[in-house]
Amino acid sequence: MPAHNLWEYSPRATSGLLFNVTAEIRARFPNTPVFPSVGNHEGVPVNAFPASAYWLYETLARVWEPFGLEAQSLETVKKHGYYSQLIRPGFRVLSINSNFCNDENFWILLTDGDPGDQNQWLVDTLSGAEAASEKVLLVGHIPPGEPDTITSCSSDFYKIIDRFSETVTAQFFGHTHWDQLKLFYDEQRQATNVAYVGPSVTTWEGVDPAFRIYEIDSWHRANSTFAVLDFHTFKTNVEETPRTEFPKFFKSYSALGEYELRDLSPDSWARLVSRWENNEDERGFHKYFSNYYHKTGRNNCVGECRAKYICEIQAAAKNKDPISSFCQNSLYQKI
Numbered sequence: 026m027p028a029h030n031l032w033e034y035s036p037r038a039t040s041g042l043l044f045n046v047t048a049e050i051r052a053r054f055p056n057t058p059v060f061p062s063v064g065n066h067e068g069v070p071v072n073a074f075p076a077s078a079y080w081l082y083e084t085l086a087r088v089w090e091p092f093g094l095e096a097q098s099l100e101t102v103k104k105h106g107y108y109s110q111l112i113r114p115g116f117r118v119l120s121i122n123s124n125f126c127n128d129e130n131f132w133i134l135l136t137d138g139d140p141g142d143q144n145q146w147l148v149d150t151l152s153g154a155e156a157a158s159e160k161v162l163l164v165g166h167i168p169p170g171e172p173d174t175i176t177s178c179s180s181d182f183y184k185i186i187d188r189f190s191e192t193v194t195a196q197f198f199g200h201t202h203w204d205q206l207k208l209f210y211d212e213q214r215q216a217t218n219v220a221y222v223g224p225s226v227t228t229w230e231g232v233d234p235a236f237r238i239y240e241i242d243s244w245h246r247a248n249s250t251f252a253v254l255d256f257h258t259f260k261t262n263v264e265e266t267p268r269t270e271f272p273k274f275f276k277s278y279s280a281l282g283e284y285e286l287r288d289l290s291p292d293s294w295a296r297l298v299s300r301w302e303n304n305e306d307e308r309g310f311h312k313y314f315s316n317y318y319h320k321t322g323r324n325n326c327v328g329e330c331r332a333k334y335i336c337e338i339q340a341a342a343k344n345k346d347p348i349s350s351f352c353q354n355s356l357y358q359k360i
């Protein structure tokens with residue numbers, strides 16, 4: 026969890042921060058299960074993620090042990106920074122190392138296209154989960170399809186999610202600092218999966234700190250779907266907070282109410298985005314745009330701006346065939 030003072034990073038300083046942050050989370054949430062995922066700022070130098078044999082993966086295995094990860098999970102963390110953990114019978118969490126595919130990760134030049142054999146591991150793990158009728162929540166740091174991810178990696182990931190869209194109930198990412206939605210579609214252009222990108226708690230760049238709580242069908246309930254039922258986004262207002270006071274967080278919005286959705290299924294999100302595309306819900310789209318920047322005063326997005334944000338939702342893999350002629354014709358394709 027280092028900050029953005031990139032050229033002051035060192036393995037020693039980063040290790041210290043990792044131990045401190047873990048201890049703080051354990052102290053504040055002693056009874057809450059925590060499933061961490063490695064971010065690009067943990068690499069030293071920033072964005073450096075070899076496929077294996079890296080001090081960081083060995084450190085993470087030690088740092089994350091107090092979170093209660095199983096020996097088997099810690100074993101893959103130690104090798105490659107990713108893991109799978111069964112939470113309850115029928116319910117699994119996968120945490121991927123999305124940093125392999127950062128376009129500033131020069132270590133990828135030494136790999137064969139599947140760094141750390143992560144894709145093979147994902148396919149094997151999801152095949153096992155499917156055979157055991159498990160549901161899976163997937164957590165990662167860099168969302169697929171971002172401008173700083175390698176295109177072939179995003180495309181491979183997209184194909185894997187499409188194949189296992191019945192097993193993966195939702196995906197959760199961060200990294201961009203924005204409040205974003207990314208949809209996955211099958212060959213028939215039906216929405217199959219949702220990747221949620223949570224807003225950042227840092228102010229970079231020019232936003233109020235925010236965080237997100239997801240409401241998920243309880244794993245204690247018989248026949249739980251493990252689906253995301255709603256999410257609640259909280260924020261603070263930095264400019265209105267006196268320098269001598271700690272910022273107060275308040276609820277900014279909940280997804281169901283904000284976007285007038287019946288549920289948070291991929292189909293419901295896709296219908297909503299389709300209405301935005303057809304300019305049938307101007308108010309809803311402008312809420313999305315305002316929320317994207319944590320309701321920090323950016324409100325005007327029409328024409329090509331609107332197309333860019335809508336196509337970003339629909340393009341969870343760069344260079345994948347645009348989902349609609351709307352995106353084929355938009356400036357998004359030129360980015």
Ligand SMILES: [Zn+2]
Nearest residue numbers: 064065066200
């Ligand atoms: Zn990041």
